[in-house]
Amino acid sequence: MIQTFVDMIRTFCAYGLEFKDSDGCTHDWCTLIPALELAHKTSIHASTGKTPAIYHANQSMNDAFEYAKQKWDKSHKTPELKVGDLILVSTLNLNNIKGPKKLKYSFAGPFIIKALHGKNAVQGELSGELENKHPTFPVSMVKHCTSSYKELFHLRNETLL
Structure with a gap:
């Protein structure tokens, strides 16, 4: 890059007639540096096929990604779910649960996994108020139901744990 700038300055000093004094020498090449920098940054480089500004922007986005x-x-760890496991289903998108939304349980269940649909979806055996809902849920809306969870909240209604 430095060699490129040196060549550009040398070219401007040798052939830039408007910048020469009466002796034929160029003394004000320092004023050319912003123009040379702009020319360098907006020209497509042979090695990358892009301008340096575009290349730097792409590189910054890739680094951030x-x-x-x-x-x-x-x-992040994907949950290891198997058919027959107990799961709790998030009630975030369930609107038919009775009572005020503020007092609604965060998770309903436990339900048994009936089938797995790839890595991203689970089909559960729903009961109680959720019988009429579609039984397939994304993995992000489901979590494992451990025995300690059931022991901590043993007074809750069984279908809306």
Whole structure:
């Protein structure tokens, strides 16, 4: 890059007639640096096929994407679900549960997994108020029901634990 700038300055000093004094020498080449920098940044480079500004923007976006992916992969673990496991279903999108929305339980269940639809969806055997709902839920709306969860909240209604 430095060699490119040196060649550009040398070319401007040698052939830039409007910048030469009466002796034929160019003394004010420092004023050309912003124009040379703009020409360098807006020209397509042979090695990358892009302008440096576009290349830098793409590289910054790729770096940010990789950083976010590493953070997500480090903290996220996909649940190991099997047919027959007990699950709790999030009530975030369930509107037919009686009572005020503020006092609604965060999760309903426990329900038994009847089938797995790939890695992203689970089909459960719904009962109680949720019998009429579609039984397939995304994995993000489901969590494992452990025995300790049932012991902690043993006074709750069984279908809306």
